[in-house]
Amino acid sequence: MRKHLLSGITVVLISAALCACGGGKKNETTAASAAQAAPAAAETTAVSAAAETKAPETAETGSNSLSAETPVAGGRVVFGITQDLNSLDPHIDTDAGTRDVVFNLYEGLVKPTPTGDMMPAVASSYEISEDAKVYTFTLRDGIKFHDGTAVTVEDVKYSLDRYAELYKGTSAFSIVESVETPDDKTVVVTLTESNSEFLPNMVVAVIPKSNVDPAGKPIGTGPFKYVNYVPGEKLVVEKFADYWQEGLPHLDEVEFKIVPDVETEFVDLQAGTIDIMKYMTEAQIQALGSNSDYNIVESSMNLVQGMFLSNTYEPLANTKVRQALCYAVNRDEINQFIFGGKSKPAGTHMIHAMGSYYEPATESVYTYDPSKAKELLAEAGYPDGFDLVITVPSSFSQHVDTAQIIVEQLKAVGVNASIQQVEWATWLSDTYRGGNFQATVIGFDGTMTPSDWLKRYTSTASNNFCHYSNEEFDKLFAQAYAEIDMDKKASLYKQCEMILAEDAAAVYIQDPVDLVAVNKKFAGYTSYPTAAEDMSLIYAVN
Amino acid sequence: MKNILQKLVTLFITLFCISFLTFTAFSVIPGDAALSRLGKDASPEQVEALREELGLSDPLPVRYGRWIGSALQGDFGESYRYQNNTVKSLISHRLPVTILLALISLCIILVISVPLGILSARYSGKWIDVVSTQVTQVIMAVPAFFLGILLTYIFGLVLKLFQPGAFIAPSENLGASLRYLFFPALAVALPKIAMVVRFLRNSVLSEMEKDYIRTAYSKGNSENAVLYKHVLKNALIPVVTFLAMVIAEILAGSIVVEQVFSVPGLGRLLVSSISNRDYPVVQAIVLYITCVVVTMNFIVDVLYEVLDPRVRV
Numbered sequence: 001m002r003k004h005l006l007s008g009i010t011v012v013l014i015s016a017a018l019c020a021c022g023g024g025k026k027n028e029t030t031a032a033s034a035a036q037a038a039p040a041a042a043e044t045t046a047v048s049a050a051a052e053t054k055a056p057e058t059a060e061t062g063s064n065s066l067s068a069e070t071p072v073a074g075g076r077v078v079f080g081i082t083q084d085l086n087s088l089d090p091h092i093d094t095d096a097g098t099r100d101v102v103f104n105l106y107e108g109l110v111k112p113t114p115t116g117d118m119m120p121a122v123a124s125s126y127e128i129s130e131d132a133k134v135y136t137f138t139l140r141d142g143i144k145f146h147d148g149t150a151v152t153v154e155d156v157k158y159s160l161d162r163y164a165e166l167y168k169g170t171s172a173f174s175i176v177e178s179v180e181t182p183d184d185k186t187v188v189v190t191l192t193e194s195n196s197e198f199l200p201n202m203v204v205a206v207i208p209k210s211n212v213d214p215a216g217k218p219i220g221t222g223p224f225k226y227v228n229y230v231p232g233e234k235l236v237v238e239k240f241a242d243y244w245q246e247g248l249p250h251l252d253e254v255e256f257k258i259v260p261d262v263e264t265e266f267v268d269l270q271a272g273t274i275d276i277m278k279y280m281t282e283a284q285i286q287a288l289g290s291n292s293d294y295n296i297v298e299s300s301m302n303l304v305q306g307m308f309l310s311n312t313y314e315p316l317a318n319t320k321v322r323q324a325l326c327y328a329v330n331r332d333e334i335n336q337f338i339f340g341g342k343s344k345p346a347g348t349h350m351i352h353a354m355g356s357y358y359e360p361a362t363e364s365v366y367t368y369d370p371s372k373a374k375e376l377l378a379e380a381g382y383p384d385g386f387d388l389v390i391t392v393p394s395s396f397s398q399h400v401d402t403a404q405i406i407v408e409q410l411k412a413v414g415v416n417a418s419i420q421q422v423e424w425a426t427w428l429s430d431t432y433r434g435g436n437f438q439a440t441v442i443g444f445d446g447t448m449t450p451s452d453w454l455k456r457y458t459s460t461a462s463n464n465f466c467h468y469s470n471e472e473f474d475k476l477f478a479q480a481y482a483e484i485d486m487d488k489k490a491s492l493y494k495q496c497e498m499i500l501a502e503d504a505a506a507v508y509i510q511d512p513v514d515l516v517a518v519n520k521k522f523a524g525y526t527s528y529p530t531a532a533e534d535m536s537l538i539y540a541v542n
Numbered sequence: 543m544k545n546i547l548q549k550l551v552t553l554f555i556t557l558f559c560i561s562f563l564t565f566t567a568f569s570v571i572p573g574d575a576a577l578s579r580l581g582k583d584a585s586p587e588q589v590e591a592l593r594e595e596l597g598l599s600d601p602l603p604v605r606y607g608r609w610i611g612s613a614l615q616g617d618f619g620e621s622y623r624y625q626n627n628t629v630k631s632l633i634s635h636r637l638p639v640t641i642l643l644a645l646i647s648l649c650i651i652l653v654i655s656v657p658l659g660i661l662s663a664r665y666s667g668k669w670i671d672v673v674s675t676q677v678t679q680v681i682m683a684v685p686a687f688f689l690g691i692l693l694t695y696i697f698g699l700v701l702k703l704f705q706p707g708a709f710i711a712p713s714e715n716l717g718a719s720l721r722y723l724f725f726p727a728l729a730v731a732l733p734k735i736a737m738v739v740r741f742l743r744n745s746v747l748s749e750m751e752k753d754y755i756r757t758a759y760s761k762g763n764s765e766n767a768v769l770y771k772h773v774l775k776n777a778l779i780p781v782v783t784f785l786a787m788v789i790a791e792i793l794a795g796s797i798v799v800e801q802v803f804s805v806p807g808l809g810r811l812l813v814s815s816i817s818n819r820d821y822p823v824v825q826a827i828v829l830y831i832t833c834v835v836v837t838m839n840f841i842v843d844v845l846y847e848v849l850d851p852r853v854r855v
Contacts, residue, residue: 428578
C-alpha cells in the first residue's frame with residue numbers, strides 16, 4: 001500500500017516536472033503565455049489579481065528531473081471516455097464529459113490554463129475598464145480556422161451573439177449589452193452592469209460565421225481539427241498544422257474512444273487499446289501492479305460531492321437536523337474507503353482549485369461527532385431520529401458507494417436512512433427538476449466563475465433544487481456579485497461559503513480524487529480545474 | 543397459402559401492439575428526452591423549447607400516430623440524442639455487426655453442439671456423456687458477463703489472440719473484423735451450445751425409447767443406421783424450434799457480450815438509447831426485434847411442415 005502511495009506521488013512530481021520542462025523548451029506552454037499576456041493587458045486588475053492568488057497546482061517543481069524522456073513529434077493517443085458526446089456544436093451547453101473533449105477543437109477569445117487562470121487565445125490581449133463594464137479584445141494576428149480561413153472580428157461577434165441568443169436567459173450573457181467591432185482587429189463587449197468576474201465567460205468558442213452546420217462539421221481554432229465522429233464509438237481529431245501556439249500540439253492524431261462500461265475500458269487499457277483512462281479505482285490501480293506500463297497521475301475531479309438535502313422535507317428544514325447530519329457523517333471514512341484517502345475534503349459548495357475564492361476554514365466546521373449529532377437531533381425534536389430516503393443515480397458508482405456508507409453512519413445516530421437507486425434520466429427529471437426527493441448524493445461541477453458555484457443557493461435561483469433559502473446568504477451573494485474589487489469580492493464569497501457550511505445547506509463530503517492512468521509511451525498529461533482534457537500538451541516519449 | 547397469409551396478418555398485428563406498448567411504456571416511466579440531452583444545467587425554458595422542437599409536448603396518441611405514419615413509409619425519424627443522425631443511419635451502421643456476430647455464433651453453435659449432442663446420446667452414461675453433461679452444466683450456470691470477461695482475459699490479455707477494444711468495422715477490413723468477432727461470438731455461443739447439447743441429447747434419448755425404433759432394430763438396422771436415418775430426423779424437430787429462438791435472441795443484439803467486448807452492435811445502441819430516452823431509436827430497434835422474433839417463428843412453422851408431414855393439414 002505504502003509503496004503504491006509513494007510511486008503515485010513520484011508520478012505526480014514527474015508529470016509536474018514534465019509540464020514545467022515543456023515551458024523551458026521552445027514550446028510556448030499555456031502557463032508561460034499567460035504570464036506574458038498579463039502585462040500586455042494594461043489596467044487589468046482582474047487578471048493580475050487572479051493570477052497572483054491562484055497558486056499553480058501542478059507546475060511547482062521546475063527542475064529537469066526527467067531528461068531521459070525526450071518528446072518525440074507525432075504519435076497517436078487513444079483516450080478512453082465512458083460517456084458519449086452530447087453535441088459537437090460548442091454553443092450547445094452540455095455535460096462536462098463533452099466539454100472535456102471539445103476543448104481540443106475550439107477556443108474562445110480567452111481560454112483557461114491548467115492553473116485556472118484565463119489566457120488570451122483568439123484574442124492576443126484584452127483590456128478591462130476600471131468599472132468592469134467594458135471588455136476590449138484585440139484579435140490575434142494571423143489566427144486561422146481549421147478550414148484555413150482567417151478569423152475575423154465578424155466571426156467573433158457572430159459566435160458571441162449566437163451563444164447569447166441561446167443562453168441570454170440563464171447565463172452571464174444576460175448582462176451583455178452589446179458586442180461591437182469598431183475595427184477589424186477589435187471586439188468590444190459592453191455589459192449592462194459592472195461585473196469583474198465576466199472574463200471566464202469569454203471562453204465561448206469562436207466559430208466561423210460561414211459554417212452552417214457546426215454540430216456535423218465542427219470548425220474551430222483549437223489545436224486539433226475534426227476528422228470524424230461515430231455515435232457511440234469514437235471521435236477522431238488530428239493535428240492542426242496552423243495552430244497559433246508554436247510547437248503545439250505534439251501529437252498527430254487523437255482518438256476519443258467511447259467505452260460505456262468501466263470494466264471493459266479497463267481491459268482495453270491493459271490490452272493497450274486505450275492509452276489514457278480517467279477515474280481509475282484503487283482496485284484497478286492495484287490490479288495494474290507495480291511493473292505496469294502506466295503512470296498514474298493524481299488530480300482532482302473538481303466536483304463538490306455531497307449529500308444534498310431538500311428543505312421541503314420537514315425534518316430537513318430544521319437547521320439543527322441538517323447540522324446533526326453533518327456531524328453524523330464521517331467524511332474521512334468515506335474518503336478512505338472509496339478513494340484511499342486521496343480526495344480533498346469539502347465543507348462548502350466550492351472547490352479547492354478556485355484558489356482565492358475558496359474558504360478552507362469551511363472544512364473544519366464539522367468534525368465527526370455522533371454524540372453531538374444525537375444531541376442536536378434531540379434539541380430539534382427528533383430524539384428517536386427520523387426516516388430518510390437517499391436518492392442516488394445508479395450509474396455513478398462513487399455516489400452509490402458513498403450513500404451506502406452514509407446509511408450505516410446515520411444508523412449510528414438513530415436516523416433510519418435507506419437508498420433509492422434511480423436511473424440517470426429519472427434522477428434528472430424527478431429528483432433534480434421535480435424536486436421529488438428527501439436527500440440525494442451527487443457531485444456538482446462548475447466553471448471558473450465563482451458565482452456559478454454559489455448562485456444555486458440563492459432563494460430565487462431556478463436551479464436551487466434543495467429549496468434552500470437564507471436571507472443573509474442572498475444579501476451577501478448579491479453584494480459579492482456586484483463587487484468590482486477582486487479582494488473584496490473574494491472575501492464576500494468566502495463569507496457566503498461559510499454561511500453554507502455553518503447553516504449546513506448540504507452535507508458536503510469531498511472533491512473526489514481523479515486517478516488517471518497514462519501509458520508510459522506518452523507524457524505531458526496535464527489536469528485542468530475546469531472541464532478540459534488538453535491533448536495538445538501530450539507527447540510521445542521514446 | 544392461406545396459412546401464410548393468416549400468419550402475415552398476425553405478424554402485423556403483433557408489430558402494431560408491441561410498438562404501441564413500447565410507446566406507452568416510455569411515456570409512463572420517468573425521464574425526459576429533452577432533459578437527458580440538455581443535462582442538469584439547462585434552464586427550464588431551454589428544456590421546454592427542446593421538448594417543443596422534438597414534439598414531446600403533444601399528447602401520446604398524436605405522437606404515436608405521427609410516428610407510425612412515417613414508420614409505415616420507412617421513415618423512422620431523427621435521433622433525439624444524436625442530432626443530424628437519422629435513426630436509420632444509426633441502426634444500419636450497427637446491423638451488419640450484429641448480423642455478422644449472429645452468423646459466426648450460429649456456426650460455432652451448430653459445429654459444436656450437434657455432434658456433441660448426438661455423441662452424448664449415443665454414448666449415454668459413458669465418459670464422453672458424463673464430461674459433456676458436467677461441462678454444459680457449469681457453462682449454463684456462468685453469467686454471460688462473467689463468461690465474457692473470462693474470455694477477454696484469457697484470449698485477449700494472456701494469450702493475446704486478439705486485442706480487446708480494437709474492433710475493426712466489417713466495411714473497413716472484413717478479415718480482421720471476423721477474427722475479432724470470433725471471440726465475442728464464442729461468448730455468445732458457449733451458453734447456447736450447452737443448452738442445445740442437452741436438448742438434443744434428451745430429445746434423441748427419448749426418441750430412442752419409442753416403439754418404431756425397436757421395429758427399426760428388428761429390421762436388422764445397425765445402431766448408426768437407426769440413429770441417423772430414423773431417430774435424428776424426429777429428434778431434430780424440437781431442436782430446430784429451440785435453435786430458431788436462439789437465432790432470434792442473437793439477432794436482437796447480445797447486449798452484455800457487445801458491452802464486454804466493445805463491439806458496436808445493436809444491443810449497445812438499445813441500452814444507450816433507453817438510458818438517453820432516445821425514443822425514436824428505441825422504437826425502431828424494438829420493431830426490428832419484434833420482426834426478427836415473429837419471422838423466426840414463421841420460418842419454424844414452415845420448417846415444421848417440411849420436417850414433419852403430420853403438421854400439414
